[in-house]
Amino acid sequence: LAKTTQPISMDSYEGQEVNITCSHNNIATNDYITWYQQFPSQGPRFIIQGYKTKVTNEVASLFIPADRKSSTLSLPRVSLSDTAVYYCLVVPKAAGNKLTFGGGTRVLVKP
Amino acid sequence: DTGVSQNPRHKITKRGQNVTFRCDPISEHNRLYWYRQTLGQGPEFLTYFQNEAQLEKSRLLSDRFSAERPKGSFSTLEIQRTEQGDSAMYLCASSPGLAVGRETQYFGPGTRLLVL
Numbered sequence: 001l002a003k004t005t006q007p008i009s010m011d012s013y014e015g016q017e018v019n020i021t022c023s024h025n026n027i028a029t030n031d032y033i034t035w036y037q038q039f040p041s042q043g044p045r046f047i048i049q050g051y052k053t054k055v056t057n058e059v060a061s062l063f064i065p066a067d068r069k070s071s072t073l074s075l076p077r078v079s080l081s082d083t084a085v086y087y088c089l090v091v092p093k094a095a096g097n098k099l100t101f102g103g104g105t106r107v108l109v110k111p
Numbered sequence: 112d113t114g115v116s117q118n119p120r121h122k123i124t125k126r127g128q129n130v131t132f133r134c135d136p137i138s139e140h141n142r143l144y145w146y147r148q149t150l151g152q153g154p155e156f157l158t159y160f161q162n163e164a165q166l167e168k169s170r171l172l173s174d175r176f177s178a179e180r181p182k183g184s185f186s187t188l189e190i191q192r193t194e195q196g197d198s199a200m201y202l203c204a205s206s207p208g209l210a211v212g213r214e215t216q217y218f219g220p221g222t223r224l225l226v227l
Contacts, residue, residue: 041220041221041223042218042220042221043115043202043203043204043218043219043220043221044154044202044218045218046215046216046217049215085153087153097142097144097159097167097206097214098144098156098159098167098169099144099146099154099156099216100156101153101154101155102153103151103152103153104153
């Protein structure tokens with residue numbers, strides 16, 4: 001199972017773009033990259049998932065270079081409510097469907 | 112929209128007591144998962160069910176822990192003879208169960224357990 005490494009914490013200001021990079025050097029061919037968001041005292045919430053290049057939804061964008069050894073979650077124009085922990089996960093095609101979370105990145109958005 | 116619900120939301124117990132948590136998944140979701148999260152850490156997988164069948168258990172799930180999903184709907188997680196190290200947030204998640212791997216899991220709000 002590919003291990004992920006991401007910054008422990010990041011600070012930002014309202015209206016800025018936040019980019020969180022995750023490294024996953026040992027990612028396997030069938031693995032996908034998935035990001036979850038977790039607010040205090042709540043369960044994690046799925047944000048975005050991708051395999052390669054770029055994926056965009058109404059919440060975020062996910063950039064994955066050709067070698068897939070890293071990925072970057074981009075949150076455009078953050079607000080105070082985006083303060084949360086963001087988890088990068090590598091999800092194998094066949095892993096018993098369990099998710100393996102690391103420590104996540106604590107993003108603090110300041111006014 | 113009814114998401115995953117968990118009860119109780121908070122539980123305080125004394126060491127040695129038994130506790131039981133309940134999870135109600137999203138309706139018609141076939142897969143149900145339990146995770147445990149300690150302060151400052153990411154969630155750790157405990158076990159998962161496909162309908163009523165428990166298909167995988169983590170080594171974290173000692174013999175004091177038991178999970179059931181008797182009719183393939185709600186699930187219970189019981190901890191017997193609780194220890195202070197069991198203090199954590201217990202999270203339940205569900206997914207449709209229609210695909211092989213890589214399904215989005217929908218998490219409940221969790222049950223926070225404190226063992227005194």
